[in-house]
Amino acid sequence: MSYGKYVLRKGLWYLLTFFIATTLVFIIPRLIPGNPISAIVAQMGSGVPSESMQRVYESFIRDYGLDKPVVLQYIDYMKNLFHGELGISFSLYPKGVTEIIGEALPWTLALQIPAILVGWILGNLLGAYAAYKRGKFDKVLFPVSLLVSAMPYYVLAILMQYIFGVYLGWFPPSGGYSMSAFPSFTFDFMVDILSHYTLPFVSLVAVTIGSQAIGMREMSIYELNTDYVNYSRMLGLEDRKIVSYIFRNAMLPQITGLAISFGTMVGGSIITEIVFGYPGIGTWLFNAIRQNDYPLIQGIVLVITITVLFANFFLDIMYGFLDPRIKAGEMEEG
Amino acid sequence: MMLEVKDLSASYVLPEGEIRAVDDVSFSVDEGEILGIAGESGCGKSTLAFSISFLFPPPLRHVGGSVLFNGKDLKNFNDRELRKEILGTKISYVPQSSMNSLNPTRRVKDIAFDIFRAHMDISEKEMYERAKERLDLLSLPESVLNMYSVELSGGMKQRVVIALSTLLGPELLIADEPTSALDVSSQRIVLKELKKLFKDGVFKSMIIISHELIILKHLAHRIAIMYAGELVEVGETERIFKEPLHPYTKALIGSVLEPGKRVEREKIPSLPGAPPDLREKITWCRFYDRCPFADEKCKRKQELVERDGRLVRCERGKDI
Numbered sequence: 044m045s046y047g048k049y050v051l052r053k054g055l056w057y058l059l060t061f062f063i064a065t066t067l068v069f070i071i072p073r074l075i076p077g078n079p080i081s082a083i084v085a086q087m088g089s090g091v092p093s094e095s096m097q098r099v100y101e102s103f104i105r106d107y108g109l110d111k112p113v114v115l116q117y118i119d120y121m122k123n124l125f126h127g128e129l130g131i132s133f134s135l136y137p138k139g140v141t142e143i144i145g146e147a148l149p150w151t152l153a154l155q156i157p158a159i160l161v162g163w164i165l166g167n168l169l170g171a172y173a174a175y176k177r178g179k180f181d182k183v184l185f186p187v188s189l190l191v192s193a194m195p196y197y198v199l200a201i202l203m204q205y206i207f208g209v210y211l212g213w214f215p216p217s218g219g220y221s222m223s224a225f226p227s228f229t230f231d232f233m234v235d236i237l238s239h240y241t242l243p244f245v246s247l248v249a250v251t252i253g254s255q256a257i258g259m260r261e262m263s264i265y266e267l268n269t270d271y272v273n274y275s276r277m278l279g280l281e282d283r284k285i286v287s288y289i290f291r292n293a294m295l296p297q298i299t300g301l302a303i304s305f306g307t308m309v310g311g312s313i314i315t316e317i318v319f320g321y322p323g324i325g326t327w328l329f330n331a332i333r334q335n336d337y338p339l340i341q342g343i344v345l346v347i348t349i350t351v352l353f354a355n356f357f358l359d360i361m362y363g364f365l366d367p368r369i370k371a372g373e374m375e376e377g
Numbered sequence: 378m379m380l381e382v383k384d385l386s387a388s389y390v391l392p393e394g395e396i397r398a399v400d401d402v403s404f405s406v407d408e409g410e411i412l413g414i415a416g417e418s419g420c421g422k423s424t425l426a427f428s429i430s431f432l433f434p435p436p437l438r439h440v441g442g443s444v445l446f447n448g449k450d451l452k453n454f455n456d457r458e459l460r461k462e463i464l465g466t467k468i469s470y471v472p473q474s475s476m477n478s479l480n481p482t483r484r485v486k487d488i489a490f491d492i493f494r495a496h497m498d499i500s501e502k503e504m505y506e507r508a509k510e511r512l513d514l515l516s517l518p519e520s521v522l523n524m525y526s527v528e529l530s531g532g533m534k535q536r537v538v539i540a541l542s543t544l545l546g547p548e549l550l551i552a553d554e555p556t557s558a559l560d561v562s563s564q565r566i567v568l569k570e571l572k573k574l575f576k577d578g579v580f581k582s583m584i585i586i587s588h589e590l591i592i593l594k595h596l597a598h599r600i601a602i603m604y605a606g607e608l609v610e611v612g613e614t615e616r617i618f619k620e621p622l623h624p625y626t627k628a629l630i631g632s633v634l635e636p637g638k639r640v641e642r643e644k645i646p647s648l649p650g651a652p653p654d655l656r657e658k659i660t661w662c663r664f665y666d667r668c669p670f671a672d673e674k675c676k677r678k679q680e681l682v683e684r685d686g687r688l689v690r691c692e693r694g695k696d697i
Contacts, residue, residue: 270477277430277472278542279465280495281457288480295482367525368481 046370050360057356064348069120071344072337073113079133079335080104107133107338120341129345130338134331140342143327148346150219151316151323155308158244162251163301169252170259171290174267184256192253200246200318207242214241217320243319255300262293295366299358306354309347378445379582380406380429380468380549385442387428390435394656398424400606401442403681406549406582411575413597413614414586415629419652421606422586423473426553429584430464432456446549466496469547469580473554475538479526485537486522492544511540514577515570532563536570543579550580554587568596590633594618602626605652605663612687622689624668662691 084100104110107130108119123130129140170188173181191199208216215221220235266272266289275285304311313325320326324343331339363370387399398421406412416422424437431451433439444451446468454463464470472478480488489508493499509519515536526534535555543550552571556564575583587593593600593614600617602610602625610623621627628648650667653659662668662675670693681690 270472270474271480273434274470274472274478274538275480275491276432276434276460277427277464277470278492278495279460279463280491281460284491284495288483292480292482366482368527 046363049363053356053359057352061348061352064352065121065124065345066117068341068344068348069117072335072340075332075335079337080107080109083133083136083334107131124345129342132331132339133336134334134339135336140338143339144324144342144346147322147324147327150321151309151312151325154240154243154315154321154323155247155312156305158247159251159301159304159308162248163255163297163304165248166252166255167259167294167297170256170261171263171293173256174260174263174293175286175289181260185260188253188256188260190253191249192257196246196250197314197318199250200243200315203242203246204318215239216242219320219322239321243315243321247315251304255297258300259293259297262296263289266293295362298361298365302354302358306351309343309350378405379408379410379447380584381445382429383443383445385425385428385444386440387424387433388438388440389424390438396655397440397606398437398655399428402603402606402608403442404601404608404611406584408548408581410599411583411585411597413593413600414584414603415588415590415593415600416603417588417629417652420603421655422588422603423553425603426470426551426584426586429551430468430470431459432464461496465492465542465547466545467547468549468551469542469545471539471542471550471552471555473557475535475555476531476558478538479529479534481526483525484522485524485526485529485541489522489541489544492541496545508540508544511544511579512537514574514579515540531559532566535559535563535567539567539570539574543574546579548581550583552583552585555585556587556589556592564592568592572596590618590629594633602629605659606655607663607690608681608688609664609690610688611681612689616685616687622684622687623664623691624670624693625664628667664691 080100080103084096084103108116111119127141129144132138132140132143135143166188169184173184204216207213215238218239220232220239272285272289275288309324312321312323313329315321316323316325317329324346327339328343330336331343382405383403385399385402386397389396389398400421402425404412414422414425427437428439429444431439431444431454446463451459451463479485483491486505486508490501490504493504493507505522508522512519512521517533517536517540521529521533521537526537529537535558539552539555555571556567559567571583571585574580585593585596590600597614599612600614601608602617602623604625610617610621610626612622617626618630621630632647648667653663653666661677662671662679665671665675668675674692679690679692681688
């Protein structure tokens with residue numbers, strides 16, 4: 044089987060997975076007990092006569108198509124999805140889901156992508172160095188990494204928020220920018236954004252370093268003792284060359300770690316954003332679930348699904364190029 | 378004399394104790410000679426082979442003695458000089474575990490280039506040509522250069538490793554169990570190729586290590602028998618096979634299965650017991666517990682002495 048064919052086949056599988064995932068995204072919010080429309084109407088119309096309330100309620104139901112049988116709702120949902128329409132939010136009526144996600148997503152991505160990358164690179168360098176040097180450096184790095192990665196993330200986040208945000212007061216403990224600041228491209232506003240950015244960023248980098256360093260250290264120690272390293276030494280290769288062999292081969296499983304981190308970053312942002320009150324997509328998902336906002340839940344979960352699937356697909360394709368052993372295995376599977 | 382090993386001792390220093398895997402070993406290899414080293418698993422053959430390189434990566438440690446290569450004492454070379462000037466160029470090595478000896482994520486070509494670059498400054502084109510020539514000598518097609526180790530069969534991997542190890546035309550090749558991971562037909566091919574390279578003068582001398590005496594019988598000019606970290610007998614191949622002087626050599630030869638001969642299952646002789654624990658210091662004959670001829674006389678230190686133009690570590694001599 045050629046590699047192109049392999050990629051195509053993988054692609055079709057991912058498409059099927061995507062279809063099933065979108066169906067689940069449709070079903071799951073509808074299983075949450077409670078009628079979302081009546082909650083909204085009750086919120087909007089306190090003090091309005093109940094007869095007109097009833098009419099508002101019915102028009103909402105009709106607008107959202109909730110009076111139709113579930114199967115027809117599903118067909119509508121899929122049709123709209125195909126056209127890239129995610130519908131209108133219940134809780135923020137009449138704001139579109141696409142618009143809400145469009146505003147929130149940059150905050151999440153700007154926080155997560157740099158944090159994951161920085162944490163991943165630092166973690167791998169530290170892990171490889173600890174494996175190569177051993178001794179004191181390793182004796183300190185290993186337990187610290189273990190502690191940071193074993194601690195539940197929200198505990199770490201809350202501790203950092205309390206110590207640096209509240210107790211020492213070095214950084215604002217919560218929010219994306221100050222309430223009083225007016226969003227603009229001025230120097231003051233950038234400083235304000237960065238100071239709010241620091242705590243969630245550092246906390247994310249810390250957990251990423253922890254888990255990556257442990258993995259890289261183990262892999263490097265394993266590679267250091269392989270036969271090809273001994274053989275290279277006996278053939279007179281320099282240590283510098285041998286270290287580059289080790290680093291490259293130990294990196295391979297770590298790339299999975301990176302792809303998984305990217306895949307789960309939107310879903311994983313919920314805790315960070317709730318703890319630090321950050322205006323990203325995680326906060327919106329949390330609010331949407333609380334208010335039974337079907338379209339918004341669907342939209343955000345869809346974004347999460349796409350990132351997970353895309354990261355995995357990309358990984359599947361890349362591995363064939365990075366590791367000849369995997370490529371050979373894939374071809375055999377046929 | 379090309380290689381002279383004098384009173385070489387090396388230990389694995391582990392938290393639970395020191396294991397003297399090579400104990401006071403002396404031997405030499407002449408130019409144009411193939412020396413076989415035989416002994417059962419765990420007797421220190423591989424450690425000895427490795428110690429000749431004088432690298433001693435921990436937990437292996439040099440305890441005493443010296444290795445002279447063309448008269449130069451390897452003790453006087455530091456790690457960098459050893460790698461640059463001796464290993465891969467003058468003394469090369471075919472490892473025991475050829476199956477995993479190729480970096481899985483590098484093409485054969487790139488591994489070859491790395492070896493060239495570690496020792497000399499020549500163009501990529503020349504490196505490619507020379508690698509191709511060497512593969513050709515081992516009946517491997519040029520396309521192998523572009524392959525990864527996972528794309529090679531076991532026998533091919535072993536031949537690729539031999540090609541890489543002899544890339545720079547070393548004076549001495551140390552082959553550590555070059556056939557142990559192969560099936561019988563691949564074994565034959567590999568041995569034939571090694572013989573051919575030797576005849577073609579790709580390398581001048583060879584130390585070949587094996588636990589199968591039969592392999593050495595057809596290849597080596599002289600054989601050194603190793604037991605529990607010590608050499609117990611060194612001599613010309615034919616004479617050792619005809620008339621072993623050490624009881625252990627005799628037992629080893631007795632367990633050789635010659636192809637073609639019909640052997641009944643019950644009649645295959647085997648040596649009972651196991652070699653001594655090398656963590657303990659043994660002051661008398663190390664073969665004592667397993668030797669069928671052992672008596673009170675053997676309970677004292679046995680020296681490697683010359684007898685009949687051979688070296689042997691047993692006082693009894695011919696009456697075994």
